[in-house]
Amino acid sequence: MDGARFESLHVGLIGEVETALRALTPPADARPARLHAAIRHSLEAGGKRLRPVIALAAARAFDPAGDARAAAVALECIHTYSLIHDDLPCMDDADLRRGRPSCHKAFDEATALLAGDALIPFAFELLARGYGDRPALLRDLTLELAVTAGPSLLVGGQTEDMGGLAAGADPDRLEFILRGKTAAMLSASFAMGALVGGAASAEVEAFRRAGRSAGIAFQLVDDLLDLTSDSVQMGKPVGADAQNNKLTYAGLFGVPAAQARVAALTTEASALLQGTRGDTAFLVELVGRMAARRN
Numbered sequence: 583m584d585g586a587r588f589e590s591l592h593v594g595l596i597g598e599v600e601t602a603l604r605a606l607t608p609p610a611d612a613r614p615a616r617l618h619a620a621i622r623h624s625l626e627a628g629g630k631r632l633r634p635v636i637a638l639a640a641a642r643a644f645d646p647a648g649d650a651r652a653a654a655v656a657l658e659c660i661h662t663y664s665l666i667h668d669d670l671p672c673m674d675d676a677d678l679r680r681g682r683p684s685c686h687k688a689f690d691e692a693t694a695l696l697a698g699d700a701l702i703p704f705a706f707e708l709l710a711r712g713y714g715d716r717p718a719l720l721r722d723l724t725l726e727l728a729v730t731a732g733p734s735l736l737v738g739g740q741t742e743d744m745g746g747l748a749a750g751a752d753p754d755r756l757e758f759i760l761r762g763k764t765a766a767m768l769s770a771s772f773a774m775g776a777l778v779g780g781a782a783s784a785e786v787e788a789f790r791r792a793g794r795s796a797g798i799a800f801q802l803v804d805d806l807l808d809l810t811s812d813s814v815q816m817g818k819p820v821g822a823d824a825q826n827n828k829l830t831y832a833g834l835f836g837v838p839a840a841q842a843r844v845a846a847l848t849t850e851a852s853a854l855l856q857g858t859r860g861d862t863a864f865l866v867e868l869v870g871r872m873a874a875r876r877n
Contacts, residue, residue, distance in 0.1 A: 583867040591864050592635070599634040602651040603658065606708060620689045620697040624662050627680035632800075632872070633657040633771040636865070640775025640789055643860035648779040652712025653723055656705040657771055660731050663701035664767075666694050668740065702731070713778075722777050726770050735766035746827040756829055764804070765797025772796075776860070785858040792854035796869045799847040802840050803873060805830040809837070848873040 603625060610622040634654030641648030669676040669684035670691060677687050686694035706724060713720040730736060739762020742755055772793030776786045809832060832840040851869045855862040 583863040588864065588867045588871075591639075592868070595635045595638050596631050598638060598651070599631045599654060599658070602634075602655050606652065606655045607659070607704070616689065616693055617696055617700060620685055620693045621700060623682075623688050624666050624679070624685045624697065625658070625701075627682050629680045631658065633661050633767055636768065636771040636793070636868070637775040637778070639864050639868070640772050640860075641779035642775075643858075643862050643865060644776060644779030644781045644785070648775075650775050650778040652708045653774045653778055654771075656708040656712075656723075656727060657767065657774065659701040659705040659708070660727065660736075661767055663698040663705075664731075664736060664740070666698035666701075670694060673740075673744070705731075719777060723774055726774050726777065730766045730770040735762040737762075739763035739766065743828065745829075747829050747833075751829060751834055753834065756831060756834060759829065760798045760801055760831070761794065764801040765794045768797030768800060769793035772865075779860070781858070781860065785860065788854045788858050789860075792851040792865075792869070795847040795851040795854070796872060799844045799851070799869075799873050802831050802844050802847075803875060805832050806837065806840055806844075807875075807877065844873050 607621070607625060608618050610619045612618045634657055637650045637654040637657055641650035641653075665679055666685045668674050669679055670686055676684055678684060682688070684694070685697055689697075705727065709720060709723050709727065713723060732738075733741075739759045743759045743763055769790050770793070772789040773786050776789040781789065808830075831843065848869055852866045855865050855869070
């Protein structure tokens, strides 16, 4: 896809996400105001909006009129809750997120914990309100997001990650962390968008697998940037992996091996997307840019 065309589509999708976030989530002054202010502090911190953008684009790959806004915002709610909780002192103890103070720094630990808690059920409320008139779709979306956010993927991956290198430099454990911590949410973004767009089951699975490959590549790039970038570029602390004795692919196998795997996973994701009947030019370009990013 031509660069200018990609940029135009990308900016437009991010704008749609921001509008949907404002429209579908409670305002900062809703009661209790401190809780909602904390939620909005984290939801409105910006970032790449990668997951909701993918959901919108994946739906439109199969149906140009496919409305994945509720699914996109639900994904961003789950992602944001996970960041709020990850930053807490009992987890990664990070003071900075997306270039601004972490939720517990801007408010307090209890409020941050509750803000994250509130975003979890709210994500499923969004799905119920957005797709309640299509029971089969609602069932599939709910199952996809629930499994993704649960103990076998997102929370499970975070749990294994907490042990760091002290729990052992086991490649199988590392793979479990990679699939759960980052890849699962990106995989769900591709799959949920495809579901909204009316993709066939085999195409949804291809999108799910593409998202998993792209998501693992994304985490490997993140780990590499933690070694080479700075906090201004990244919008969060860097060097934390080494400081916290984290198990990472680059740490276990070396930087060249990590770079080679990023390339292989990106090729795999692109091939899976292109093997469907969907209009995947934007998504293929996005996957390539995810792998080449510098922040």
